[in-house]
Each structure stands twice: as structure tokens, then as C-alpha cells.
Amino acid sequence: MLGPALLLAVALVSLLAALEFGGAAAAPALADPGALVRYGLPISKLFVNIGAAGTIGALVLVSFALSRDKPEFDRALDFAAGSAAFWTVASAATGFFTFLNVYLEPLSFDARFGELLGAFFTEVDFGQAWLATTLIAAVTTVLCFAVRGRTLLLFVTVFAIAGLVPMAQQGHAAGAAGHDAAISSLGLHLVFAAIWLGGLLTIVAIRSKIDPDRLGTIVGRYSSFALVSFIVVAVSGYVNASLRVGSLDGLLRPYGILVVVKVVALIALGLFGAVQRRFLIGRMLRDGATRGRAFWWLISAEFAFMGIASGVAAALARTDPLVPQVLVTTTPAYILTGEPLPPEATPLRYLTEWRFDVIWVLAVAFLAFFYLAGVWRLHKRGDTWPIHRTILWLAGLALLFYVTNGGLNVYEKYLFSAHMLAHMILGMMIPVLLVPAAPATLALRAIAKRADGSRGPREWIMIAVHSRIAGLLANPIIAAVIFAGSLWLFYYSPLFSWATTDHIGHQWMLVHFLITGYLFVQSLIGVDPVPYRAPYPLRLVLLLGTMAFHAFFGLSLMTGTGLLLADWYGAMGRPWGVSALADQQTAGGIAWSVGEIPTIILAIVVAVMWSRSDTKEAKRLDRKAARDGDVDLTDYNQMLEKLSHR
Template identity: 55%
Template sequence: MPRFLRVIAPAALLAATLAALLLGLGIGGASAERAVLDPGAVVRFGMPIGRTLVNLTMAGLIGSLVMTVWALASEKTESRVALDFAAASSAALTVASAATLILTYVDVSGQPFSGDAAFGAGLAMFVTEIELGQLWLIQLLLAAVTTVLCFAVRGRRLTLLVLVAGLATALPLAQQGHAAGASGHAQAVNSLLVHLIGAGVWLGGLLTLVVLVRVVDRARLAVLVSRYSSLALFAFVGVAASGVVSAWLRIGSLDALLGTGYGRLVMLKTAALLVLGAFGALQRRRLIPRIAGEDRGGRVFAWFVVAELAVMGVASGIAGALGRTETPVALEPVRDQGGRITPAEWLTGDPLPPELTTTSYFTEWKFDLAWSLVCLFGAALYVAAVIRLARRGDRWPVGRTIAWLLGLALLFYTTNGPFNAYEQYLFSVHMLGHMMLTMLIPLVLVLGAPVTLLLRAVEKRRDGSWGGREWVLWAVQTPYSKVITHPAVAAVVFAGSLWVFYFTPVFRWAMVEHLGHQWMIVHFLISGYLFSLSMIGIDPVPYRFPYPLRLVTLFATMASHAFFGVTIMTGDNLMLADWFGAMGRTWGPPPLEDQMTGGGIAWGIGELPTLALALIVAVQWSRSDAKEQKRKDRAADRSGEAELQAYNEMLASQAERDRRLDTRRR
């Protein structure tokens, strides 16, 4: 069975992928000879084949690394075999990326492939000055670095670094899928990134199981398939949701879905995805119990995997064809589409939203799939953990659950609602969103005590692998964690980030670049969370200040925030004048006045969560004193107030001694 599976399963995947790719190129029209500047059949077919191989090898890399970090025991042969597969996948990704880069240059330049100096000079200019070429060069370099790391690293903790590098290889491909400056660029990049990583975990994880069949017995295989199935469920949700968003951004209407080659390919890929979803349900309900429980379990698993990989190949081939098929909605930047555009469209790629009013805070939305899934998965995992505790007979405070879900709801609203829709155009809205991300949302999330819940709900693994419990325990005990969770460090980062962010080029990077904007959200959330955790957190940390010093720290940060807000309010120069001052708004306050409003928000509204923190610290201090007094009272009851009696006897003894001294003196 192992040899059969290791040969037939990859063959089924590659055959189905190639067949679906060629069929999809015909349906979408990408295989037809171009009327102008046709690059030839080699490039017409070579580019989609190369891009599809990039996707497949990236899936093998990401899936094997995720399985190594999450499901496999680092001391066993299974981990070494998975890392070898990751290294081979990364090496193949490097070669496929290099070939696709060259084919892409031939396609866009119209220059035939040759070994002369002119071709080399043109290729060098392509990878250094043209965005598409730069992205392919970054993709190639990341793949090469990851290959070296896969061969060099074998420790459990260092494998996490390799996983980060492997995930990074998906970012250049996500940015290629939608031109910067095109409408919906941010949503498209995030959706495609989720799609690539989800597909990588799904397909690559299954390929890793195929590779591991020869080194694990059926009982161990059943355990690994169960863990893979949990990962595949999350991957399926991510792939399905991102596929819908990406397709809609590129199709735009129901007529285009039904009447264009691109739309027909999307429907075929949707059908393949539904079939794969059915495979996943069967895997969880029927296959896993049969692997170790029946004599024929191994053979059933083999044929099941072959069929599932064949369907995955169909989906991968159609995806490759979609990448070469003309989209109903143009993907080039609006500034390159001709016609008159507004200054806002020139800067952001999106049209200027309608005037901001009170109702806009309830009606205007700009959805971000990645952060929507973060909120969805965060809520689902938390509720599942609470349910697990309840089934076990343990209780979890309802208030903590409400706090966690409320924090995620606020995070969803901030990253998908009017703050996301207007923060590029109004500094005041950007600042209000900043205060939400760094002060209010972390405060509420910390009260949910997610680490404590995880440690109580998730059982310790005993097979040498690390799951969520083990990784979290390691993370909170690292020297780095002890430093960043120290109250003094957390306070400095929390307060100092304002000054560093807004008065350095980091602010421009976060406003102009998609990656910078995502970094901004993550940084604000983490810095605010660590500060709130050090002040009022329930989850364990190495050290917390005494309550009086916590209040002093809070008042110091409030003073820093106030001084920052006043600095913004009284400033005479417009921050990022060529951005906020060049949007061409015909509504709302002038940019400098709006900036002053943002400073007022940082000073006034931004202090409210800090005051709430101070109030919570005071309440916790009071409760701590009350608990300490109750503890002493219980100890006195148990000992018959022996401590008080001993104290009274000591006082009586001293009084008797003093009385005797006075008598002698007389």
C-alpha cells in the first residue's frame, strides 16, 4: 500500500492538473494565438504550466511545514521525512519560479528567448525596475532562502522560523494577482493570500500524509489524519470564502459569470471545491475510524487519497487557467485605464467614498477577508473551548466569554467597517481607528483570558508533538516574552509607538503600502494587548507591578498620550500633505482642521480606555485586599486565632517585664 500510494497519488494529481489546465486554457481562450505580439506556443502554454507548478510546489512546502510544526513529533522519523519533503518542494519551487520569471519577461517584453547580452540586460531591468519583475525576483529569492533553511534546520523551535519563511513565499504571488492602484487592491491581495495559504495547507498537508505512509503504522496514521482533518476544515473555509471574494472582484456581475470564459471557469472550480468539501466530511466521519479499526483501512485510505488528490488537481489546473484568462473587470491600475479619474482614485485606486455623516458609521463598509476570518476563527475556537469545558463538567465565567466575543466584534467592525472605508481619506477617522485598535479592543480581549482558557481546555500531548497548548506554553516562557510582557517595556512600547509611528516614515509606509497597513494593525493590536495584559490581565505573565505602581504607570501613559494629542492639535504643518491634502475631497473639514480633530481624539477620546484601565486596576486592588483579609481570617479560624493570641501574649510579657524593672528601680 505505501509504494502504491506514493506512486499513484502524485501521478493522479499531476495528470488531473495538466488535463484541467489545458481544458481551462481552451475554455478561457488563453491558448488561442494572439492577433498582436503573440509570444508563441511555448510561452502561451509554458507560463500557465510554470505558474501552476509554482502553486503546487508552494503547497507542498507550506503543507509539510505546517504538519511538521503542528502534528508531528520532532524526535521521530516522521518529522525528518516531512522536512525532507519540504526541502524538495522548496527546491522545486525555486526552479519553477525562475522558469516562470523568464517566461513572464518573454511574454511582456515581446523579446524571444536568447543568450545574448541584450536579452540579459532587458531581463535585469525587468526584475529591478518593473513591479511584476520585482515580485517574481522576491518570490525566487524567498524560495531559495527557504530551501537552504529546510536543509539546515531540524530543531522543533527553529522549524517555526522555516514555516514563517515558507508562508512568506505566498506574499509576492498574492500581490501579483491584483495590480497596485487597481480598485479593490487591498481586498484582492488579502483574499488571494488567504486562498494561497489555505490551499497550501489543504493540498500540501495531504501530500505530506502520502509521503509519511512508509514510516508510520496505521494507528499513528489515523492520529495524523485526524490532526490534518482539523487543519483542512479551517483551510476549506478560508479557500471557499477567499475564492468567492476574489471571483466577485474580477467578475463584477452575474452576466459576466454566466457569459464569459472566466465566469465558466469559476463555476467549474466552485464545483470542484464542493466535491472536495464532501471529501472532507467523509474523511472526518467515515475514513479516520476505519484506518486503524479495519484490516482494509489502509487500502480504503489509499484509494480515498488518490481520488481526493485527483479532484484537487482539477481545481489546481482550473486555477492556473484562470490566472491566464482575461477578467471581465480590468485589473490594471485606474490611472492606466484612460479617461478622467479623481485624485483619490489616482492615490488609492478606489473612488472617494460619500460624505462622512453619523449614519455612515452604520452604513459604510469596506470588507477585509483576512481580518474577518481572524475574528470568525477566534470566536469559533473560543466557544469550542468553553463547550469542551462544560462537557467535562468545568465552568468558565460567562463574563470572560462576553468580553472576548465583544472584543472580536469590535475588531471586525474596525477592520471592515467605516474606519476601514474612510481612514485613507480622513486623518481623524484614522486616529479613531488607531485608538480602537491599540486601546479599547485589547482591553476587552484581555478580559477574556484566552491563554488560561486554552490551557484548561486543551489536553497535553504525550506523543512528542506540539499542539496549541505546548506552543503557547513555550511562547509565554521564552526570554523574549519575559521582556516584552514586563510592565515597563510594555508601557514604553505602548506610549512610544505613537511618536515613532507618526513622526517617522513608517506613517507614510502604512498609508501607501498594503503590507504597511497590515503591519500597522498587527502592531497596534499587539502593543495594546501586552500593555493591558501587564495592567489587568488574568492570563499568567512572569511579572506584574504592584497595584500602586500600576496606577502610576497608567497615569504616566495618559500624560504621554495627552502630550502627543496636544502636539498634533497645535501643529501648523499637515502630516502627509501629499496624501491627506491631495485627495480632492469636496466634503468634510479641510485637511489641517481634520488633523487637529484627530489630535483631539488622541487626547480626549483616547484617554477613556486608559481611565477604564485605571478603574479596573483599582477594583482589582480592592478585591485583592479583600481576598487577603479573608485568607487571614480563614487562617485565624483554622488555628483558633493562634497568631493573635501569640501577639497578645508577647505584649503581656513585655508589660510584665517593664513592671518588674520599675519595681526594682524603686
């Protein structure tokens, strides 16, 4: 375990040095919590990051890289359980140190201290966040011991990643101007840094249980995750730094210099990863040279630089940023959203105004890259892929990029009509472009099948396609009920308020609209394999029913006199545009009219598919009749003749 020990030692030294350099370790003139808290809080946060990384990295490898039939699998789960237990204790300690830092209470064992501590963990946002993190880590510890089924372990992995969400909502990002961008970038940073660091820790921890001939394969799979993680960490780190440093001059100040140190460590890690992918993995796969010193020296160097990056990152969380992170509450819109009110919405500004969301920028980029990579792999081996599917996929992604980063993303917080237009495009127009592109079919053809008992992307897609849940969701009736029913449930329940006022809720809303729309369109015109295909008449009936449902919903908004979410859209204080109620009625018109355009397109496509299906069936029967002398018709006529004699 020399590598993890090296990581921890370098991280602690880097943390202490960065705290001194950035001034975070100095006692403040007022409200000093004491040296124990000043040093204990960042150290415990560092331990939280390392524990979470070990848990998540191990679970990701278990789900996507390791074989269930090998000793490596159980050893990795044991490492995940131990890391989760470490994460639990570190999270509880961090919550306790945060309480001491906020309340400035001397440690005691009297009733008042206990009451204050209980109120902190149940009523204060910081306390609730650390309590949630601690509980998620504790439950993950138990699940890593109790669960051995690979499908369930995938859900355990997702659950463990959810433990990073409360952490992403804390720190400088919690009160920052540009709050949404800060939360998105910090969340991505935490998740993919955990996968990157934790995966390497896991490989070193289980190396004695890995067959030498398999180490190259496992490292190669980890390297693919590390490459994606490097890109995401670099991009999200840049967004975070730009929000907090502000300008190039800020890089010459203590906070900026620490950011530069972290960036240099990240670049070094990227170079190590390039050497690993370019030279060492190929050597391992070719001649099994995994016992050589070069590989383990490289791993040790990676741990050293990861320790530097981890220690400096923990110190940055305690160091005052250069850009003031306090909201300037000068307007109602700023108080509500944390962003300045954009200029008056005009058709031109819907095309020229942009507010980029790093989550969706990266999501669209990766979806485009992997699709094109799949097409290229088919082309290299001589297979064909229809060009119109690639065009549809890229067009759908371009539209998704605009909705999540363009003018609609700028104005949907302030105008219900912009929100509704984004909803209609996400739920109906984008799926109409993405579904015929058949991404699952492309993945199944392009991704190599594994033969070592592990589950890669292809195996997980096959499991998902043939699962009972997929069979249920592929039923057009179920898909239509979810698609249309969620429309009413969303807008006439507290979900609407959560998705509008909270950044996490907003991200959930985007994913929900996109998935429900995709499932509905897939059940109607999908090309990808599904367990059940409904007859065409049923598809048309459901489509027409959904169209009527949309029209009725839009009409209810157009004629309604009560304002939905009045304490948000009605309290923006916009000096431009129509009133909030008039804008809501416009949104109803959008739901009625714009939402029907994709529905009409779908109806035409279903009718064409039905016609072609009948034509194909007729040709098949004609060929059969030519082969067997139309025996079916002869048998039918003989049956009728027997009946007539009776």
C-alpha cells in the first residue's frame, strides 16, 4: 500500500503548505474558532475527498472493468466498503468541525452544546448537507458489504455518487454570483476527480488479486475512464477558477497562485496518463511486462501529483477567493436568481444571448464524439451506417445544445413562455431527431463484446434493453401515460417550484423532459431494439390522444386567470415585456401550437412506416406464394368447399 500512503503524505504536506501560503491557517482578528478547527476542518475535508474517491472509483471499476468470477471483484468491493467507512467518519468529523467554526462554541458535554449541535444538523443548511453526506456514506458502507449482484451494484454506485451532491452545494459556490455555474462545475469536478483518483487507488489496492496477464486489460479500461475524467476535471476546474479568480491579474495573488499550482499538477497528471496510454498499456497487453519497475514508478509519480492537487484543492476551499462571493441584492430578479436581469427578450436576442451550462456542454460534446467514433469504427472494418442517422443525431444534439446553453436558457428563469418553449423542444422536437439515429443499435454494433465475465457498455446496454423495466417502458400506452401525465403532475405540484428555484431541480427537469420524450417517441418510431412493438393502429390512436392532451393543457393555461409560481415569475420586477399572467397565457399557446408540430411529424412518420410495413408484408406473401404454389390459398379454398358440402 505504498502508493496510497504516498498520496496521503503528499496531500497532507501540500494542504498544510497551501493553508499557510494562502493565509487560511492564520487566526482571524475576530471570531477565531481556534487552531484545532482552522486545521482540523480542511484536513477532515481532505479525508472526505479521499474516502469518497476510494468508494466511487472502486465501485465504477467493479461495475465496468472487473470480472465477477475473479478474486479481484470481491477485493475491490472490500476496498470500496473500507473507503466508504473512512468517508463516513471523515464526513461526521467535518460536520462537527463546521459546527464549531460556525457557532464558535467551546467543546463541552452539557445540554446546551448538544441542543445547538442537534439544531445545526437538522435546521442549518451546512449541517443538513454534512448530515446527508454522512448518512449516504454510512449506507454505502453497508451496501458494499451486503450486495454482490452486479446490477444492484450499479445502483449502489449511483447512490454513492449522489453523496457528492450536498458537497457540491457548499463552499464558495453556495453564495457565489454565478451560483448555477459554480454548482455545476464543482459537482462535475468532485465526481470525475473521485473516479480518476479512486480508480487508481483501487488498482493498487487489489493488484495482488489480479492475474498478471489481466492487469494490462484492467489498466486499459481504467485509462479510458481517466481520460474522460481528465477532460471533465480540466474544463470544470477552468470554470470554477474563472468564477473565483476573476482576471489574469488575480493569478499573481495567493489564491491565484494556488490555482496555478493545482493546474500544473493536473497537466502533469495528463502527461502521465498520455504516457500510460501511449506506451505502457500496449506493452502490457503485448508481452505481459507488468512486473517492470517503470509502470509502478509511473503510478507512484501519479499518486504524488494527485496528492499535490488534492491537498491544494482542500486548501482552496478554505482560502478567500479573489472575486467577492456575496450576492449584490439590488433587484428582485437578482435576489431570486443570483444573476443580473438580462436585456429585454427579442427574437434576435434569443439567438445571440448565451449562458453556458458546463454539464450540458460536456454532455453534448461527449455524445457527439462517441457517436462519431462508433460510426468511424464501423467504417474501418468495412460496415456501413446510414448517413441520415448521423445527420439526425448531430442535428438533435445541436438543438439540445441551444436549449441548454442559448437564449432559452438565459430567459427561462424570467419568462414562463421561454420555459415552456424549452420544455416542448426538449420533450418532443429533440427526441424526434435523436430516436431515428438509433444510438443503441450503433453502440451494440461498434462496441466489442467482452469475454472475461466483466460488463462493459455493450453488456450494460444489452441488459437494459432486455430488462423488464425496458419492456414496460417500451409499451406505447405506458410511455404515453408517463409523457402526458407528467405534464400535469409537474406544473401543478411542488415539483415546478423546485425545478425553477433550485439548480439541482432544474437539471432534473431537463433530464426528465428529455427522457420521457425519448421513451414516447421511441415507442412510436424507434429503430433500436425493444422487447415489444405495438401495432401501428394503436400507435396512431395514442399519438392523437396525446395531441389532444397537450391541446387541453395549453388551453387551460391560455384561459387561466391564476398565476402559477406567482412568488417567482410574478416577483421578478421586469421593466420590460408583458405581465407575468400574459406571459403565462403565451406559454399556453406555445404548449398548444408549438407542441403539436412534432406530433404531426410523428403521425406522418408512423403512417409512412405503417404503409411500408404493409407493402413489405405483401411482397413477402407474394414470394411465399411463388415458392409453394400459393398453398395457403389452396388450403383455404378446400376448407370452404368442405364447409359448403356440410
